[in-house]
Amino acid sequence: GCIAEDDPLGIQRVALGVAFEAMMVAKEQGVMLDAEEMCSLVLKVSKDTQRNTSSMLADFKARRPTEIEAINGWIASEGARVGVACLLNECLADAVREQKAFASFQELEDHIAHMLVVGTRG
Numbered sequence: 001g002c003i004a005e006d007d008p009l010g011i012q013r014v015a016l017g018v019a020f021e022a023m024m025v026a027k028e029q030g031v032m033l034d035a036e037e038m039c040s041l042v043l044k045v046s047k048d049t050q051r052n053t054s055s056m057l058a059d060f061k062a063r064r065p066t067e068i069e070a071i072n073g074w075i076a077s078e079g080a081r082v083g084v085a086c087l088l089n090e091c092l093a094d095a096v097r098e099q100k101a102f103a104s105f106q107e108l109e110d111h112i113a114h115m116l117v118v119g120t121r122g
Contacts, residue, residue: 014088015042021086022075028082060099068096 019042023033059066072093079086095112 012043012046015046017088018072018075018092021079021084021089024084025075025079025082025086028084029078056096060096063099066096066099068093072096 016039019038020035023035023038026033056066056068056071072089076086076090076093079089092112098111
């Protein structure tokens with residue numbers, strides 16, 4: 001819910017950054033996407049689905065494998081292949097890969113926030 005309404009942690013900015021990285025990878029592969037349209041779509045989907053539980057969150061909470069590799073992991077590795085830095089996708093994928101190290105979703109959220117702050121300083 002915080003991505004579309006209250007955004008004290010900057011989650012909306014992170015979501016837009018993740019989408020922007022994906023858009024830059026697509027551009028390097030010859031797929032042109034409109035940045036304004038992409039931003040509008042990210043915000044619309046987040047608002048329309050703010051009360052939903054994503055499949056990745058449900059998998060995480062149930063300690064099942066997530067689709068992180070097929071989404072953020074792929075964007076990060078493909079970005080590296082084509083020369084596009086995808087720090088946000090890489091940080092998110094790394095944090096979810098480490099899910100077994102966290103006792104709760106709140107601990108994972110805190111870890112992701114820390115990684116993103118540290119990563120943007122380096």
